[in-house]
Amino acid sequence: MNRDAERLIRDSWLRVVPIRLTAAQLFYDRLFEIDPSAKALFDGKPMHVQYEKFAQTINTLVQMLDFPANIIDDLQALARRHVGYGVNLEQYASVGAALLWALERGLGSEWTPEVKRAWGELYLFIEGVMKREVSGSPTR
Numbered sequence: 001m002n003r004d005a006e007r008l009i010r011d012s013w014l015r016v017v018p019i020r021l022t023a024a025q026l027f028y029d030r031l032f033e034i035d036p037s038a039k040a041l042f043d044g045k046p047m048h049v050q051y052e053k054f055a056q057t058i059n060t061l062v063q064m065l066d067f068p069a070n071i072i073d074d075l076q077a078l079a080r081r082h083v084g085y086g087v088n089l090e091q092y093a094s095v096g097a098a099l100l101w102a103l104e105r106g107l108g109s110e111w112t113p114e115v116k117r118a119w120g121e122l123y124l125f126i127e128g129v130m131k132r133e134v135s136g137s138p139t140r
């Protein structure tokens, strides 16, 4: 990821931080709408706890953009835990789509094509590391 993309992610994330729980709620609502198989995995879970955890993880990833090598171990461990939660590889695409959708809603007019591209790139990186860890090779 180049410096411009990093800056776009940092700047746009700063706008989301104050509304991160609302953005997380938008994200999960959207995810459950587009992928009922994902909804089933969260049945009976306290979602407000999940909003905070998901937002915190994205926050950490944004802080570590300069040093992606340092977060690979954490992402790999996260991916292994997700196997235990019953998550399958196809659901990563749904999560990516819902994440970009929620960021678009949260950022409004600041969601430019460049910002969209930068977040898409970041998600591909996260998804790639996580999927490789649990499948041996990326599925797409």
Ligand code: HEM
Pocket: 037, 038, 039, 041, 042, 045, 050, 053, 054, 057, 058, 078, 081, 082, 085, 087, 088, 091, 092, 093, 095, 126, 127
């Ligand atoms: C960018 C990729 C993802 C990130 C950053 C992420 C983040 C997290 C975090 C931080 C947790 C808290 C528990 C832990 O740390 O192990 C969690 C739990 C969970 N995630 Fe994800 N996740 C991702 C992808 C997915 C996908 C693709 C699914 C599929 C629907 C999913 C479903 C779940 C479920 C079911 C739990 C457990 C909830 C519970 O049992 O309380 N996640 N996720």
